[in-house]
Amino acid sequence: MLKVKNLNTGYDNVPVIFDVSFEVNEGELVSIVGSNGAGKTTILRAISGLIRPFSGEIEFEGKRIDVMPAHEIVSLGIAHVPEGRHVFSKMSVRDNLLLGAYTIDSEAEIEKILKEVFEIFPRLKEREGQKAETLSGGEQQMLAIARGLMSRPKLLLVDEMSLGLMPILVDKVMEILKEISKRGITVLLVEQKVQEALEMADRAYVLQTGKIIGHGTGSELLTSDLVKKAYMGM
């Protein structure tokens, strides 16, 4: 579904990502794990069109998307839940969700998706009219994910959703992500919390200083020496 081939990218001609290739197949939950500064967020930003590759290709459902502007990529079915949540703080929960459905024109369709999303996130239904900035960190993370779902994505990019959440909430949002994956949405998760991310992933890639240094199924990587040494202090 998503193919990244020999991607080189970065900011202002400072390279961050070196010759990265990976694939995400339909229905999978794929993780990219790595420590802070490895370049995980940069990869996602390149996929969703916020930055351009210096070289290499990004293909989604057989179509090259690395030349498209970000807002058109959304309409193809890719939603990006950015690092640090980035909810629209001064706007209501409902308005945030409606913005997530910006690419959908039919009002009836939007109401339908809204209902589904509230089923997954009942807490957001309770807070519908509140400004997003009044939500707790965990609730804001849920809002960011819910907003991503509002565009009916085929592929959901989720960036570092454990950031700044207490462990019990991390477990909760991970559960929710599994649930989303079960509903047939392909998920690409980028995460610093290596263990949690590998446990839930079908497949995963390990990223270190902008290069992919290993890949395999989640459980393979969990028991591999590479990951154990580098990220789990074992």
Added chain:
Amino acid sequence: MFAQVIASGLLLGFVYSLVAIGLTLVWGVMDIINFAHGEFLMIAMYSAFWMYSLVNLDPLVSLPIVAVLVFGVGVLTYKLIIKRVIDAPGLTALLATFGLSLFIRNLAQFLWSPNYRFIGDCFVSDKKVMLGPVVVGLPQLVAAIGSIIMTLLVFYFIQRTKTGRAIQAAALDRNTAKLMGIDTEKVYALTFGLSGACVGVAGALMASFFPVSPDAGVLYSLLAFVIVALGGFGNISGALYGGLIIGLAEALGGYYIGTEFKYAIVFLIYLLVIQVRPKGLFGW
């Protein structure tokens, strides 16, 4: 007499508010101070004037045409100038709009001479209206009502429509707005156009009781800056209240202290407020 002064201050205030809302929109969404905002107003006044004097259109009739015209001026300004400088560092965008304001003002002088022009005989000219104990000029009353309507329309558009939500989103977080599928380029062009439409309406309304000249916009853009700073940069309701405060201050100061001091009082209020609340009275 007090009621009379309050009434004329409020009427003026609503027009000020509309001009300031146009300015604050662009600031709120793009973080750009449009120094040519007053010149947009001047273009609107001239448009109303020429449509009056050439094809005999009453300013109230030509108002929608003027609004659309200055909307277009705003969109063009964005596409030809602002787009190229919006990501440039430092003062580039500021200098660009400053240059544009000088250009437009001098172009107007070149094309239409610096002479003052008046719309002598239109529907509202020289009529007075009794509102209880207060007598107000019909041109001012119509200008205030027109401004209120346009202000409400802008509020409705920004708060309640899908495109308005997209404008808010782009103002709050440009990159995340793109991730929602919003074409931020389009939003910016539209915002500049909307800002132009605000002064378009204000200018067409004011042309029936203010002299039209190449410098006509200067004072208003200065007042609009004060109002926007007073209300909090980028805050639309702040601009509304700020405009009313400045209108009242001008009327009260002019009456009780002396006409020659009315703007001194306005700017004094501004200086006092930014000492106490640098973010403005209604700033975030």
